[in-house]
Amino acid sequence: MKRIAILCLMLLTFNSYGQTNAQLDPKILTSKAVMDQFMDLRFGMFIHWGPVTLRGTEIGWSRHKEVAAADYDTLYKAFNPVLFNADEWVKTASDAGMKYLTITAKHHDGFCLWPSAYTDYNIMSTPFKKDVVGLLAKACKKYHIKFCIYYSVLDWYNEYYPFDNTTDATKDPRKKPDMEKYLVYMKNQLKELVTHYDPYMLWFDGPWETAWTPAMGLDIYTYLKTLKKDLIINNRLGKTFAGTEAVGTDRFLGDYDTPEQRIGGLNMDTPWETCMTICEQWSWKPNDKMKSLNTCLQTLAKVACGNGNLLFNVGPRADGRIEPAQVARLKEMGQWLKQYGAAVYNTHGGPYYPNDTYAATRSGKKVYLHIFKPVEKLTLPALPGVKVNKAYVMKGAAVALQQTDDAITLTLPAVLPDANDTVIVLETDKSVAAIAPIKTVNIK
Numbered sequence: 001m002k003r004i005a006i007l008c009l010m011l012l013t014f015n016s017y018g019q020t021n022a023q024l025d026p027k028i029l030t031s032k033a034v035m036d037q038f039m040d041l042r043f044g045m046f047i048h049w050g051p052v053t054l055r056g057t058e059i060g061w062s063r064h065k066e067v068a069a070a071d072y073d074t075l076y077k078a079f080n081p082v083l084f085n086a087d088e089w090v091k092t093a094s095d096a097g098m099k100y101l102t103i104t105a106k107h108h109d110g111f112c113l114w115p116s117a118y119t120d121y122n123i124m125s126t127p128f129k130k131d132v133v134g135l136l137a138k139a140c141k142k143y144h145i146k147f148c149i150y151y152s153v154l155d156w157y158n159e160y161y162p163f164d165n166t167t168d169a170t171k172d173p174r175k176k177p178d179m180e181k182y183l184v185y186m187k188n189q190l191k192e193l194v195t196h197y198d199p200y201m202l203w204f205d206g207p208w209e210t211a212w213t214p215a216m217g218l219d220i221y222t223y224l225k226t227l228k229k230d231l232i233i234n235n236r237l238g239k240t241f242a243g244t245e246a247v248g249t250d251r252f253l254g255d256y257d258t259p260e261q262r263i264g265g266l267n268m269d270t271p272w273e274t275c276m277t278i279c280e281q282w283s284w285k286p287n288d289k290m291k292s293l294n295t296c297l298q299t300l301a302k303v304a305c306g307n308g309n310l311l312f313n314v315g316p317r318a319d320g321r322i323e324p325a326q327v328a329r330l331k332e333m334g335q336w337l338k339q340y341g342a343a344v345y346n347t348h349g350g351p352y353y354p355n356d357t358y359a360a361t362r363s364g365k366k367v368y369l370h371i372f373k374p375v376e377k378l379t380l381p382a383l384p385g386v387k388v389n390k391a392y393v394m395k396g397a398a399v400a401l402q403q404t405d406d407a408i409t410l411t412l413p414a415v416l417p418d419a420n421d422t423v424i425v426l427e428t429d430k431s432v433a434a435i436a437p438i439k440t441v442n443i444k
Helices: 004-016 032-041 086-095 132-142 179-197 214-227 293-305 324-343
Strands: 043-047 100-106 146-152 201-205 273-277 309-314 358-363 366-371 377-381 388-393 400-403 407-411 422-428
Touching: 032 309, 043 086, 043 146, 086 100, 086 132, 086 324, 100 132, 100 201, 132 146, 132 179, 146 179, 179 201, 179 214, 273 293, 293 309, 293 324, 293 358, 293 366, 309 324, 324 366, 324 422, 366 377, 388 400
Parallel strands: 043 100, 043 309, 100 146, 146 201, 273 309
Antiparallel strands: 358 366, 366 422, 377 407, 388 422, 400 407
């Protein structure tokens, strides 16, 4: 993943690039039906993993910094994750209530977790010699998890890619800059990934360097659609994606937006997915600080209430195991979803804008209020043209309800059933799907 400074720089400069979905043949864009199904999934696992875990530093970005390039680029020779078990990883995702999984098949460092025929810098050159991508794809089928692949468009190792992350690549004797040849390399690898593993989605990254142009992004998107018509593709083939503010589909190249390390805002028009770490670093580091259960659950809820998906990242150890504490935290999230999952999956965000006290999802004739803080009485703006017939704690007791033309007032339990996120259901006399988002205020 990239750093915030680069995000901000990219956001300042994206207007100089003119690529958008409008420049693509509308017939090749991923269908709304497929995108709606993707957004119904709501919760996925992101996995950043590779030889760099031997040093416990960040994937890609620590090259030339915490780890000398000569060391970083040869770590694969000692990478032997003998405790890797694809079934255990995917079962962890399943137990967490996650519906899809995305693995960093190739990050910015260029190392490949599958036996690519187009580079020796891959998993078969390690002592491990097992196809990680293939094993995860197989395990995902077993557990009915959608299998997705991350692929960086930049490659600091490849001889044809013209840049290095911190050095003058023209002085690197390995480098023979030639983006035309690099694009051929990319297409060959992407064809391997699509034809061999049939991913549900491709998650691109790294388009900010000047070597990568809008025309290249358009070319790759178009090419991929010749391989698989309804392959979902995020918007990081283009130069424009959400760093701090949402952008619309008319301003990016791809199928959905990708705010990073932040919760996206309520958006009923543009599909989006927050990518965020369960700890602080994308790849594994010792004693990495993990988010509390409260933060994890409220992040998931606020993302869903904003009409987005959450791609939640873990970084497995060098030996192939996910940290037991992270597995336990994810299982706690799964337990919560067993109770309240109907308020997350297959819903839409709103009709209320999320705030620090509560947020909402909706489906049919139900509004699901996610309560984040104890409140004796909760007064909400009325739902235009809709009457609330009853209110109750999901799978629990009735909640006292009063309503006028302007407001809905709920008397909540003195002790909320779930201190992290209690869901209150409002059953209505009409569908709430078409209600425009309603502004709210925090309750002090």
